[in-house]
Amino acid sequence: MHFHLGRRKNETGQWTTTISAIKDSVDVTESMNMEVIHKITDCGGRKVLNVKGIFFEVPIGLTGVDGNLLAKLRFHKMGGKNTYFVNEYRTAFRQNDAENNGVVFSSHPLKMNQLIEVQIDRATTKFPxxxxxxxxxxxxxxxxxPDHMxxxxxxxxxxxxxRLxxxxxxIVKDIGRNIDELQRGDQIGIMVKKPGVLHxxxxxxxxxxxxxxIPDNVYGVIELRGKTVQVSMIEKHAKLMHIM
Structure with a gap:
């Protein structure tokens, strides 16, 4: 990745700063996208502007058979203090050096028999x-x-x-699989089946x-903690089950 930082005056005489980047790699695909986000934070009584550019690949499963983006579940705008959202709230990630504060929610309460499913996009080996x-x-x-749900x-x-x-x-000691073992590309989901049974x-x-x-009107929760850094909403298996 090559970066260039420039500073010049615009047509009105104001100074502007431009940042450009070139990624030249065999890993670049047509599904690559980029978004730039920013936050203003307090640091010792001063206001600090933090700018971050995110390169990401739209995960398999977001495109329907007609080639259009599936406009289904998204993440809620509210999340833990270390969480960020891109891809129109379809992708959530946390700062890589932060262990917790990565709680995110579905954008609205789930219906009975509605599957909320995410794909792990990025992981770190920093945590077990x-x-x-x-x-x-x-x-x-x-x-x-909370920092931990x-x-x-x-x-x-x-x-x-x-455990559950x-x-x-x-309340449940062994669900039959250790989800800590999931890696990049694995998918995990939650569903409340009628008449209120959690799967x-x-x-x-x-x-x-x-x-x-399980009562009605529950929100789906994904906690980006430990080695799981980034996930994206998908409908791959919801479509196969005809419950979209």
């Missing part, structure tokens, strides 16, 4: 454990988003490693019912 997935009755607009004591069901937790208490899907495989009595 990976993401968490689950559901919550808490509205992201009204929630003080399993610290919530109300309305939350979360999968970590082999309800309001931070373990987890790994690479399209239903791992079986794990909890009954």
């Amino acid at each position: 454990y990976g993401l968490g997935v689950g559901i919550t009755t808490n509205d992201p607009n009204e929630l003080a988003i 399993n610290s919530l004591k109300v309305g939350t069901w979360m999968y970590y490693d082999r 937790f309800n309001n931070s208490t373990m 987890i899907f790994i690479n399209g495989n239903d791992m079986g019912p794990n909890m009954a009595g």
